[in-house]
Amino acid sequence: MTGTNLPATIGPASVSEMLRHGRNLLIANPAFQKWAASFPLTRLIAERQSNALFDICSGFVYSQILLACVRLDLFSKLAGGPRPCAAVAEDLDLPFDATQRLLRAATALKLVDALEGERYGLGELGAALLANPSISSFVEHHALLYADLADPVALLRGETATKLSGFWPYANRKAGDPAPAGGEAYETYSDLMAQSQADIAEDILDAFPPTGRRRWVDIGGGEGVFASALAIVAPEVEAQLFDLPPVAARARSALQRRGMLSRVTVHEGDFVSGSLPKGADVMSLIRVLHDHDDETVRGLLARIHEALDPGGTLLIAEPMGGGAGSDRVSDAYFNFYLLAMGRGRTRSVAELTALLEAGGFSDVRVVPSRRPMLANVLVAQRV
Numbered sequence: 001m002t003g004t005n006l007p008a009t010i011g012p013a014s015v016s017e018m019l020r021h022g023r024n025l026l027i028a029n030p031a032f033q034k035w036a037a038s039f040p041l042t043r044l045i046a047e048r049q050s051n052a053l054f055d056i057c058s059g060f061v062y063s064q065i066l067l068a069c070v071r072l073d074l075f076s077k078l079a080g081g082p083r084p085c086a087a088v089a090e091d092l093d094l095p096f097d098a099t100q101r102l103l104r105a106a107t108a109l110k111l112v113d114a115l116e117g118e119r120y121g122l123g124e125l126g127a128a129l130l131a132n133p134s135i136s137s138f139v140e141h142h143a144l145l146y147a148d149l150a151d152p153v154a155l156l157r158g159e160t161a162t163k164l165s166g167f168w169p170y171a172n173r174k175a176g177d178p179a180p181a182g183g184e185a186y187e188t189y190s191d192l193m194a195q196s197q198a199d200i201a202e203d204i205l206d207a208f209p210p211t212g213r214r215r216w217v218d219i220g221g222g223e224g225v226f227a228s229a230l231a232i233v234a235p236e237v238e239a240q241l242f243d244l245p246p247v248a249a250r251a252r253s254a255l256q257r258r259g260m261l262s263r264v265t266v267h268e269g270d271f272v273s274g275s276l277p278k279g280a281d282v283m284s285l286i287r288v289l290h291d292h293d294d295e296t297v298r299g300l301l302a303r304i305h306e307a308l309d310p311g312g313t314l315l316i317a318e319p320m321g322g323g324a325g326s327d328r329v330s331d332a333y334f335n336f337y338l339l340a341m342g343r344g345r346t347r348s349v350a351e352l353t354a355l356l357e358a359g360g361f362s363d364v365r366v367v368p369s370r371r372p373m374l375a376n377v378l379v380a381q382r383v
């Protein structure tokens with residue numbers, strides 16, 4: 001109930017909402033479920049619903065099976081070709097029965113292929129995982145998230161001291177707090193981000209070709225994977241990045257290792273309290289805004305507006321959700337990830353557009369990209 005004693009829900013607001021509401025009431029009725037299960041057409045629908053619900057229930061189990069495969073390095077052990085279960089058991093140092101259970105579970109998830117004579121080889125997804133080692137780091141990283149999600153209601157109520165907030169040292173800062181010192185705190189997250197950035201960088205540069213640009217500053221640019229890709233794709237563009245001092249130091253070492261230090265300028269600073277490098281005609285925020293609350297985002301957009309050349313472009317790339325067709329990856333997965341991290345949320349294109357327009361940007365548009373579920377690309381012009 002609200003403060004005025006009105007019920008919090010006042011019923012469907014449109015014909016389509018009314019129809020949806022009616023359909024859901026029917027589905028929730030056990031007598032209807034029983035009836036529906038006895039007719040071929042409705043039986044198919046009922047089956048689809050129970051399968052979908054079962055999939056939601058079992059999602060955690062599936063991910064723990066994957067974690068067991070990763071921790072036991074199962075996919076490398078099958079990389080040389082199919083092997084009998086007994087040989088895999090010996091290699092994994094697991095009892096035969098447990099190995100068989102794991103291999104059969106992994107087969108059901110397409111991670112492994114079961115072959116004649118209780119032999120097992122790499123499955124389609126196991127092979128893909130082997131080709132992308134960053135996925136294994138991601139899977140391992142999820143152990144922290146799942147521990148934080150053990151009591152999701154306590155997490156929603158803000159009663160959980162989460163492990164993920166320790167992983168992201170900037171997540172619990174309030175405006176004006178100094179950036180936490182100590183290089184180690186930044187190491188694990190910077191590594192994880194750098195590993196997953198290469199594909200995203202390629203997607204963004206294909207969606208928004210940098211040709212004809214003069215100077216591009218990647219804000220929150222981490223270890224410079226994106227800035228390096230930019231410098232390679234468009235050597236005529238001055239590639240720059242900006243990040244917190246400990247991360248900028250890591251970026252310099254990483255760029256040096258990649259032989260790119262002379263081609264990327266690294267700026268250090270704090271976009272919550274300091275100013276940004278001036279004179280760019282493009283600035284980007286890749287997987288940055290969703291880590292922050294609206295107040296910080298407004299402040300950052302104001303700083304970008306001040307630093308960017310008039311007519312310059314701001315590019316935002318991150319998972320975006322919240323629209324009418326709510327999205328599993330951004331609205332379910334990333335939103336709960338960010339909740340455990342302790343700060344930020346995914347925003348819809350409409351919400352980002354409103355923040356951008358209020359910050360003095362115009363012509364906001366989505367640029368079609370290869371994997372919008374990981375990073376939808378939005379560009380806006382500085383007025």
Ligand SMILES: C[S@@+](CC[C@H](N)C(=O)[O-])C[C@H]1O[C@@H](n2cnc3c(N)ncnc32)[C@H](O)[C@@H]1O
Pocket residue numbers: 170193194196197219220221222223242243244247269270271272273285286287288291
């Ligand atoms: C989720 S990571 C994304 C890194 C990179 N853009 C990518 O996509 O891999 C967010 C980045 O924003 C940086 N960051 C967070 N708070 C910052 C601040 N106040 N000033 C400057 N950089 C900040 C972090 O250090 C980190 O590198």
